[in-house]
Amino acid sequence: MRRSYRWLWIDPIIITFTGIMSCLSVFFSIFDGTGKLQHGCARTWARFIIRISKVSISVEGLDRIPLDRPCIFVSNHQSFFDIWTLLAELPVQFRFAAKESLFRAPFLGWHLRRSGNIPIHRGNPRKSLRSIREAGRKIDKGVSVLIFPEGERSVDGFVQPFKKGVFLLAAYSSAPIIPITIMGSRHCLPKNSIRIQPGDIRMVVSAPLETTDVTPRNIDNLVQKVYEAIVRNHVPEPHVSRA
Numbered sequence: 001m002r003r004s005y006r007w008l009w010i011d012p013i014i015i016t017f018t019g020i021m022s023c024l025s026v027f028f029s030i031f032d033g034t035g036k037l038q039h040g041c042a043r044t045w046a047r048f049i050i051r052i053s054k055v056s057i058s059v060e061g062l063d064r065i066p067l068d069r070p071c072i073f074v075s076n077h078q079s080f081f082d083i084w085t086l087l088a089e090l091p092v093q094f095r096f097a098a099k100e101s102l103f104r105a106p107f108l109g110w111h112l113r114r115s116g117n118i119p120i121h122r123g124n125p126r127k128s129l130r131s132i133r134e135a136g137r138k139i140d141k142g143v144s145v146l147i148f149p150e151g152e153r154s155v156d157g158f159v160q161p162f163k164k165g166v167f168l169l170a171a172y173s174s175a176p177i178i179p180i181t182i183m184g185s186r187h188c189l190p191k192n193s194i195r196i197q198p199g200d201i202r203m204v205v206s207a208p209l210e211t212t213d214v215t216p217r218n219i220d221n222l223v224q225k226v227y228e229a230i231v232r233n234h235v236p237e238p239h240v241s242r243a
Contacts, residue, residue: 072139074149179230181206
């Protein structure tokens with residue numbers, strides 16, 4: 001199989017465009033406290049990267065997303081391409097509940113903070129709970145939130161066990177959970193790699209799971225239901241390069 005070196009010129013373009021869009025997002029935050037303009041910047045950023053990377057995305061189940069109320073989107077996590085895929089394809093405004101270290105990154109961290117995303121502090125239960133409550137308040141105000149409950153990207157593409165702490169968000173907000181399964185993204189940008197390659201990504205949106213009866217005591221049942229919904233649609237496929 002012929003090795004592709006497209007990443008040598010694509011990566012610098014993406015890094016430059018990321019800086020531009022992050023600065024633009026921060027500028028918009030001066031005039032827009034809702035985060036809507038910033039989310040628009042992030043969506044433009046994601047779609048540009050997908051296009052220049054020659055990545056094809058197929059999506060199923062978008063009609064299952066309720067548009068009349070905020071939701072908690074829960075997705076498996078293979079690659080940074082998952083973030084671009086979700087930003088480009090989900091038809092609603094949402095905010096990420098992401099690990100705190102991302103908020104310290106130059107440019108990207110500026111955008112994350114100024115656009116209302118929520119840092120999750122690992123290893124500090126008190127700060128983590130405070131972040132989850134903050135996310136719950138955003139949902140109460142009508143803003144959807146997205147979480148990656150595996151806690152880190154999967155190396156082999158298979159869905160890892162979920163960390164149940166972030167599911168407390170359902171107990172605090174009673175918003176429906178929308179499980180999302182993403183496949184193929186790790187071939188486009190593997191974990192611990194900067195080499196973006198062309199490829200095919202498949203995203204499947206499952207039916208909403210209601211959480212009105214969820215409490216911290218029965219959270220394990222919800223975690224299992226969400227995990228099963230994501231794994232049910234997860235069909236790993238061999239990667240065929242289109243470079």
